[in-house]
Amino acid sequence: MSKRTGVLEFAVLGLLHETPLHGYELRKRLNALLGAFRAFSYGSLYPCLKDLLRTGWIVEDVASDAPAALAGKRSKIVYKLTAEGKERFQDLLGESGPSAWEDENFGVHFAFFGRTDAATRLRILEGRRSRLEERLEGFRAALARTRERVDTYTQELQRHGLESVEREVRWLNELIDSERQTGSAAGQHKTVPPRQRTTQPGTTGVAGSRGRATNEH
């Protein structure tokens, strides 16, 4: 218990920040929130909720589902954020160091960009980009080193990975440009500008290695 990287904690706190929820619904929103980035299972969620309960960031509430329902059975536990929990979430939102743009954490931070300070957003985006460029170097070096020494298909796999990261860098560049324009020029649009795709239609690159979820069972 406890050490938990924080991504689950962060996401739960953020979701509960808007409205109290019970586990089942929470998980669905969680996996929608994080998109293809990653997906959590109950085996992670419930232990995490217990921790959050223990530390006092959230409290549970046996909801009278329908007001008219007779008391007794029909549990349905609703979790809601405490004042300390909100404070904690704000702290996490403010993070702009390397931990905010590492592989595991970037996705969540990005998902909550709507509630993040503009300067922090930009710093995270740029940190992420330089992280990926760093990795790109390593990839290119590895590709050059192993060329002619490994299987053709292995090379294809490496090239494939390389191009994915390249695409992700391009994606970040677009986002950074958007942020810069919005930030300096007009002062304050809602979140991100209309997003007129520059030229080529496909650019991104996150992709999920860890299992999609969506459909249970």
Next chain:
Amino acid sequence: MSKRTGVLEFAVLGLLHETPLHGYELRKRLNALLGAFRAFSYGSLYPCLKDLLRTGWIVEDVASDAPAALAGKRSKIVYKLTAEGKERFQDLLGESGPSAWEDENFGVHFAFFGRTDAATRLRILEGRRSRLEERLEGFRAALARTRERVDTYTQELQRHGLESVEREVRWLNELIDSERQTGSAAGQHKTVPPRQRTTQPGTTGVAGSRGRATNEH
């Protein structure tokens, strides 16, 4: 122990199939072999080697590193494949069911395509593709469902993920076309045709969520 999905076991067997290796070198090649697909640490490798030893797929050999070196210290344990290990590897190579194209396994199977039967290759590629197309449906549905209900940045994340999978499907399509041409027309080229990129230069999409490695520490 034991239940091990098989990807590590598979990769180790395949690497050792070419030449005996010791742990350190094995890990480096492992992570080169799998490219951006995934990266294993010693915490996984050594326990796996123990299992393989136990089941008899491999044996260890205290290598006389340089022939002239005096015996005694300087351990350097070299692992080599047994006949049973080779057999096991062949069995794994022949797999063409769903397990061969699931997220966790597809990468390894692909990495060893050079030693895989052409028909099996095609079946795996096609299985993978339909798996991804299935997922695409879910994504699109989720995107439509959550639109206007979630954060702008969250939507961007979802779109990003969606496009990544779309790109991966295009990549698979190219590969499948290549396989088909090679297989029917000329009978037998070495592995994959010269790979003249059709039109647009960027297409792939695997990307790594789970940590790159390459640089230790």
Next chain:
DNA sequence: GTTGCGATGTATCGGGGCGATACATCGGAC
């Protein structure tokens, strides 16, 4: 009207694999 089934809902257990860590030796730079 009851039978069945899929969605909603809560919860735990086993264990795979990662990150950190601890050592030890080697070759070369300074």
Next chain:
DNA sequence: GTCCGATGTATCGCCCCGATACATCGCAAC
């Protein structure tokens, strides 16, 4: 002569996933 980074072997804590087990609800089929 010594410091440092690469080579090398190995373990431990623990996060998180997948599988699994229940229980209830609404609703459609028969």
